[in-house]
Amino acid sequence: MGTSGNFSAVVSRQPFRLAITASAVHKGQLRAGDVLQCDERGATIGRTAGKPSAETLLHIEIARRRGAGAVLHTHSVWTTVLSDLHAAGGGFAIEGYEMLKGLHGVRSHDHREWIPILANDQDMPRLARRVGETLDRFPEAHAFVLCRHGLYTWGDTLADAERHIEILEFLFETIGRTQASGSRLEASGHAADRSL
Amino acid sequence: MGTSGNFSAVVSRQPFRLAITASAVHKGQLRAGDVLQCDERGATIGRTAGKPSAETLLHIEIARRRGAGAVLHTHSVWTTVLSDLHAAGGGFAIEGYEMLKGLHGVRSHDHREWIPILANDQDMPRLARRVGETLDRFPEAHAFVLCRHGLYTWGDTLADAERHIEILEFLFETIGRTQASGSRLEASGHAADRSL
Amino acid sequence: MGTSGNFSAVVSRQPFRLAITASAVHKGQLRAGDVLQCDERGATIGRTAGKPSAETLLHIEIARRRGAGAVLHTHSVWTTVLSDLHAAGGGFAIEGYEMLKGLHGVRSHDHREWIPILANDQDMPRLARRVGETLDRFPEAHAFVLCRHGLYTWGDTLADAERHIEILEFLFETIGRTQASGSRLEASGHAADRSL
Amino acid sequence: MGTSGNFSAVVSRQPFRLAITASAVHKGQLRAGDVLQCDERGATIGRTAGKPSAETLLHIEIARRRGAGAVLHTHSVWTTVLSDLHAAGGGFAIEGYEMLKGLHGVRSHDHREWIPILANDQDMPRLARRVGETLDRFPEAHAFVLCRHGLYTWGDTLADAERHIEILEFLFETIGRTQASGSRLEASGHAADRSL
Numbered sequence: 001m002g003t004s005g006n007f008s009a010v011v012s013r014q015p016f017r018l019a020i021t022a023s024a025v026h027k028g029q030l031r032a033g034d035v036l037q038c039d040e041r042g043a044t045i046g047r048t049a050g051k052p053s054a055e056t057l058l059h060i061e062i063a064r065r066r067g068a069g070a071v072l073h074t075h076s077v078w079t080t081v082l083s084d085l086h087a088a089g090g091g092f093a094i095e096g097y098e099m100l101k102g103l104h105g106v107r108s109h110d111h112r113e114w115i116p117i118l119a120n121d122q123d124m125p126r127l128a129r130r131v132g133e134t135l136d137r138f139p140e141a142h143a144f145v146l147c148r149h150g151l152y153t154w155g156d157t158l159a160d161a162e163r164h165i166e167i168l169e170f171l172f173e174t175i176g177r178t179q180a181s182g183s184r185l186e187a188s189g190h191a192a193d194r195s196l
Numbered sequence: 197m198g199t200s201g202n203f204s205a206v207v208s209r210q211p212f213r214l215a216i217t218a219s220a221v222h223k224g225q226l227r228a229g230d231v232l233q234c235d236e237r238g239a240t241i242g243r244t245a246g247k248p249s250a251e252t253l254l255h256i257e258i259a260r261r262r263g264a265g266a267v268l269h270t271h272s273v274w275t276t277v278l279s280d281l282h283a284a285g286g287g288f289a290i291e292g293y294e295m296l297k298g299l300h301g302v303r304s305h306d307h308r309e310w311i312p313i314l315a316n317d318q319d320m321p322r323l324a325r326r327v328g329e330t331l332d333r334f335p336e337a338h339a340f341v342l343c344r345h346g347l348y349t350w351g352d353t354l355a356d357a358e359r360h361i362e363i364l365e366f367l368f369e370t371i372g373r374t375q376a377s378g379s380r381l382e383a384s385g386h387a388a389d390r391s392l
Numbered sequence: 393m394g395t396s397g398n399f400s401a402v403v404s405r406q407p408f409r410l411a412i413t414a415s416a417v418h419k420g421q422l423r424a425g426d427v428l429q430c431d432e433r434g435a436t437i438g439r440t441a442g443k444p445s446a447e448t449l450l451h452i453e454i455a456r457r458r459g460a461g462a463v464l465h466t467h468s469v470w471t472t473v474l475s476d477l478h479a480a481g482g483g484f485a486i487e488g489y490e491m492l493k494g495l496h497g498v499r500s501h502d503h504r505e506w507i508p509i510l511a512n513d514q515d516m517p518r519l520a521r522r523v524g525e526t527l528d529r530f531p532e533a534h535a536f537v538l539c540r541h542g543l544y545t546w547g548d549t550l551a552d553a554e555r556h557i558e559i560l561e562f563l564f565e566t567i568g569r570t571q572a573s574g575s576r577l578e579a580s581g582h583a584a585d586r587s588l
Numbered sequence: 589m590g591t592s593g594n595f596s597a598v599v600s601r602q603p604f605r606l607a608i609t610a611s612a613v614h615k616g617q618l619r620a621g622d623v624l625q626c627d628e629r630g631a632t633i634g635r636t637a638g639k640p641s642a643e644t645l646l647h648i649e650i651a652r653r654r655g656a657g658a659v660l661h662t663h664s665v666w667t668t669v670l671s672d673l674h675a676a677g678g679g680f681a682i683e684g685y686e687m688l689k690g691l692h693g694v695r696s697h698d699h700r701e702w703i704p705i706l707a708n709d710q711d712m713p714r715l716a717r718r719v720g721e722t723l724d725r726f727p728e729a730h731a732f733v734l735c736r737h738g739l740y741t742w743g744d745t746l747a748d749a750e751r752h753i754e755i756l757e758f759l760f761e762t763i764g765r766t767q768a769s770g771s772r773l774e775a776s777g778h779a780a781d782r783s784l
Contacts, residue, residue: 004687075687080762085769098316098345099200099271108318109344120686122696148697149686174276180769181281181376294512294541295396295467304514305540370472377477377572490708490737491592491663500710501736566668573673573768 004075005150006053009158010063016040020059022050040064057128058152065135068154070161075150078172083117083147085179091116091145094171102167103142104155115168116144143168200271201346202249205354206259212236216255218246236260253324254348261331264350266357271346274368279313279343281375287312287341290367298363299338300351311364312340339364396467397542398445401550402455408432412451414442432456449520450544457527460546462553467542470564475509475539477571483508483537486563494559495534496547507560508536535560592663593738594641597746598651604628608647610638628652645716646740653723656742658749663738666760671705671735673767679704679733682759690755691730692743703756704732731756 005027008020018038021027025034037045042056053059059071086092094100095112103113116134121127131152134144142164143153151168155161201223204216214234217223221230233241238252249255255267282288290296291308299309312330317323327348330340338360339349347364351357397419400412410430413419417426429437434448445451451463478484486492487504495505508526513519523544526536534556535545543560547553593615596608606626609615613622625633630644641647647659674680682688683700691701704722709715719740722732730752731741739756743749 004690075758077758077762077765080685080687081765081769084766096316096344097276098342099276102200109316110318120684120697122698146686148684170271170273174273176765176769177273177277177372177376178280180765181277181372292512292540293472294538295472298396305512306514366467366469370469373469373473373568373572374476377473377568488708488736489668490734491668494592501708502710562663562665566665569665569669569764569768570672573669573764 006055006059006073007071007158008053008056008059008063009070010068011037016060016064017045018056018060018063020052020056022048023053025050054124057124058131061128061131062135062152062154065132066154068161069156070158071152071154072158072161072165073150073152074165074169076169076172078169078176079145079151080148081176082172083145083149087117087119087147089117092175094175097171097174099167099170099174102163104160104164114138114141116141117147118144120146120149202251202255202269203267203354204249204252204255204259205266206264207233212256212260213241214252214256214259216248216252218244219249221246250320253320254327257324257327258331258348258350261328262350264357265352266354267348267350268354268357268361269346269348270361270365272365272368274365274372275341275347276344277372278368279341279345283313283315283343285313288371290371293367293370295363295366295370298359300356300360310334310337312337313343314340316342316345398447398451398465399463399550400445400448400451400455401462402460403429408452408456409437410448410452410455412444412448414440415445417442446516449516450523453520453523454527454544454546457524458546460553461548462550463544463546464550464553464557465542465544466557466561468561468564470561470568471537471543472540473568474564475537475541479509479511479539481509484567486567489563489566491559491563491566494555496552496556506530506533508533509539510536512538512541594643594647594661595659595746596641596644596647596651597658598656599625604648604652605633606644606648606651608640608644610636611641613638642712645712646719649716649719650723650740650742653720654742656749657744658746659740659742660746660749660753661738661740662753662757664757664760666757666764667733667739668736669764670760671733671737675705675707675735677705680763682763685759685762687755687758687762690751692748692752702726702729704729705735706732708734708737 006021008018011017011019016039019035020038021030022034022036033049036048036050036052038052038056039045040060042052042060044052055073062068062071082092091114093112093114096109098109100106100109100111100113116138118130118134143151145151153161153164153168155164202217204214207213207215212235215231216234217226218230218232229245232244232246232248234248234252235241236256238248238256240248251269258264258267278288287310289308289310292305294305296302296305296307296309312334314326314330339347341347349357349360349364351360398413400410403409403411408431411427412430413422414426414428425441428440428442428444430444430448431437432452434444434452436444447465454460454463474484483506485504485506488501490501492498492501492503492505508530510522510526535543537543545553545556545560547556594609596606599605599607604627607623608626609618610622610624621637624636624638624640626640626644627633628648630640630648632640643661650656650659670680679702681700681702684697686697688694688697688699688701704726706718706722731739733739741749741752741756743752
């Protein structure tokens with residue numbers, strides 16, 4: 001939607017080169033000139049008209065710690081709603097859904113995915129450090145959320161990362177709507193029992 | 197959405213031949229080579245590049261017990277939300293809706309459709325057996341739901357099965373939203389009275 | 393959506409001739425042969441392949457009592473949800489919304505529109521009589537709802553009737569979502585005060 | 589949606605000339621002849637077929653007090669729902685969201701945007717005066733809402749104003765859905781804690 005979100009792909013590991021969408025560009029109208037290259041410090045390579053995304057340091061942190069080939073960051077209403085509702089817990093769990101099987105390495109619905117939530121921050125170096133700490137603390141996580149901001153996920157390829165976005169957006173909406181409906185049924189005695 | 201869901205159609209009854217979508221193919225980008233043929237044991241017929249859908253045994257179970265010409269399996273947010281909210285009851289009822297008249301053999305809104313909910317399972321032969329037991333136990337059912345997974349329905353033709361998907365998705369969303377709103381009106385004294 | 397809903401337009405008043413969509417036709421794929429002509433008793437004029445909509449008698453009742461030039465009947469999730477939540481009251485009121493100004497003859501948001509809700513019925517002559525009684529009882533009404541079925545509205549032209557559908561669907565969704573959110577704010581002390 | 593909403597752009601400041609969409613025109617089907625020019629009193633310039641939008645005086649008030657280059661007015665379900673839920677408070681606050689950074693002059697998510705809500709009114713000169721008082725009272729506001737009517741926002745250019753519409757509609761939906769879900773979690777002890 002509009003200028004929100006940013007996308008990157010690793011084009012080279014030695015030396016480290018990341019292709020990332022320029023800042024303030026409408027993501028639905030990207031042209032070749034709107035994608036810039038950066039090194040591992042976020043400095044632009046080559047002669048360019050625009051600035052790289054303000055969140056370049058976060059993409060670099062994820063690409064290097066997870067060995068990701070592509071990193072995608074999106075804003076959505078349900079991501080934002082859930083980040084707010086679960087901020088106090090530092091994250092929320094998604095488990096038992098068949099749709100989890102599309103996440104890299106997940107073979108069964110009987111899987112518990114913890115989605116860490118970090119407080120938002122305009123200080124990018126500081127936020128990048130906290131992102132790194134979060135990735136180390138949750139080595140199995142496929143994604144994390146910045147509170148009242150958006151979702152970050154990654155994959156070996158752009159297609160893998162895109163599939164993660166699809167799956168997580170679906171699950172966030174499902175959980176959001178279930179929570180909106182479920183407590184009322186619980187209050188009236190219709191508790192959902194997972195042991196069928 | 198993406199690689200979720202799977203579709204099949206019976207191309208021959210003697211011998212039994214089922215055409216089914218291949219595993220891990222994006223259902224919005226199906227090409228002829230993405231549809232495989234199986235026999236009644238789920239074994240692929242002919243030389244093919246892909247594997248049949250992991251849920252082939254479920255399609256076979258439905259096609260044979262119900263004499264269906266086509267079987268459709270879809271994932272949707274509302275299906276998943278309702279499957280969760282009503283899992284404890286083993287299913288949920290939909291009655292009194294004009295839209296039920298689009299289901300095969302239903303001539304009036306004054307009809308009660310019971311939607312069985314089965315626990316999900318990665319063991320396909322075991323799940324296929326439970327699907328068979330469910331179909332026998334509820335001979336009038338037009339569909340069933342796998343908890344936190346999705347909807348299965350069928351029909352004489354692909355068009356019939358597709359109409360069932362449309363109708364059931366509409367009704368699931370209607371029921372989901374009614375439940376989300378209704379209990380609050382009940383709590384405040386505005387109980388819905390069906391006897392107009 | 394699919395085969396649900398039906399549309400009609402009066403092509404002649406003396407003799408009374410109504411053009412109406414045929415039964416069981418996908419409304420998103422209408423062709424010229426899918427529109428039939430009926431007289432004031434619902435009998436088809438001319439040689440046709442299909443049957444007129446099952447609800448032809450309702451269209452005739454509305455066209456004649458209101459002098460409408462076109463009658464539109466649609467199914468939507470929000471119409472169905474609200475019909476259910478308010479069935480006990482025999483209808484529900486919509487007032488104070490700027491969007492009401494698009495209804496024929498309404499010049500201000502300071503208008504109270506009562507939407508009558510009738511129980512559904514498969515006996516069309518009987519339902520048509522009750523529709524007639526409802527239209528007589530509420531001469532100012534621009535629309536009515538069949539419970540767990542759908543919305544009927546009309547206008548001098550198809551464009552007028554279509555504008556009514558747009559406006560009412562918008563208002564039904566707005567009211568549905570407000571009711572879903574509002575009672576919680578009321579419970580916590582944030583009552584909405586209309587006297588600004 | 590349909591004939592609702594209206595858009596304007598300042599084409600000249602001395603003399604003041606505002607280009608504004610004509611009244612009762614379908615905004616999805618605008619042609620050149622549907623845009624009229626007015627002076628600072630709302631009187632049409634030149635020979636035209638239609639009348640300017642009924643809300644022209646509001647656009648003039650905003651364009652002159654804020655020095656805006658374009659003014660956009662839209663109706664949406666979430667705007668209408670929130671206007672109703674928060675009417676008693678005279679407005680509502682949006683704070684802490686990254687998406688606020690797209691509003692003119694806002695550099696951080698750590699920003700509190702107050703959205704004033706005015707009662708609707710068919711008396712345009714009177715409403716224009718109240719709009720002027722509101723703009724003076726809240727000099728930092730980027731937008732305001734007319735209760736049960738819609739959203740007004742503006743910008744230096746049409747693109748800026750359009751970006752504001754996108755951002756505010758996103759935030760209204762996010763807040764609406766959070767409020768619909770949040771109170772239940774609060775009631776059950778899962779209070780959202782902003783200090784992560």
